[in-house]
Amino acid sequence: MTIDTSGNVGIGTKNPTQLLSVAGKAIFATTTTVNDAIYPSDFLIKGAYVDPNATSQANLTIYTTDSYAIDKGGTINLGGQYNGANTFLPFATIKGGYDGSGGTGYMALYASAAGGTPTERMRITSGGNVGIGTTTPSQILQVD
Numbered sequence: 001m002t003i004d005t006s007g008n009v010g011i012g013t014k015n016p017t018q019l020l021s022v023a024g025k026a027i028f029a030t031t032t033t034v035n036d037a038i039y040p041s042d043f044l045i046k047g048a049y050v051d052p053n054a055t056s057q058a059n060l061t062i063y064t065t066d067s068y069a070i071d072k073g074g075t076i077n078l079g080g081q082y083n084g085a086n087t088f089l090p091f092a093t094i095k096g097g098y099d100g101s102g103g104t105g106y107m108a109l110y111a112s113a114a115g116g117t118p119t120e121r122m123r124i125t126s127g128g129n130v131g132i133g134t135t136t137p138s139q140i141l142q143v144d
Contacts, residue, residue, distance in 0.1 A: 002014050002015075002016060004016055007019070008020075008021065009021070010022075010023070011023070011024075012024040062074035062075070062076065062096075068098070069098070070097075070098060070099065070100040071097050071098065071099075072097065072098055073095055073096045073097035073098055073105060074095070074096050075093055075094065075095045075096075076093065076094045076095075077090035077092075077093050077118075078090065078091060078092045078093070078094070079091045079092070079112075089112065090112065090118055091111070091112050091118075092109070092110060092111050092112065092118060093108075093109070093110035093118040094107070094108075094109060094110075095107070095108045095109075095110065095120075099125065099126055101126060104126035105126055106123055106124060106125050106126055107123070107124045108120050108122065108123045108124075108135070109121055109122040109123075120135060121133070123135050123137065125137060128140065129141075129142065130142070131143075131144070132144070
């Protein structure tokens, strides 16, 4: 741990650039509130690549650390405890995935049945088509 002359604290780094700079993995075991964070995100979960010069603003930015490939992208799991044994599972997932077309992507929504693994239920393609029950909608709205 490092504390520099301006009061910045570094964990895993000798050159902290913010009030708290953490290099490496961290676990937040309790509720964490982030206020007045730096643009482009209010809370940034950093993977293999983050563009500090991004022109779009987001409150939460998630990048995957996976290699560049079709269907890879950031995900947000929404879940909680599903039994009395302190077992936590995702109940639903939101995913932004690469569709293989020169940097374009899709958004997918997943839902779980009976505590199982979330299954894709709806997709919005880079072309704007919406599919419910299909991952390859060919119309503005396709329900299968």
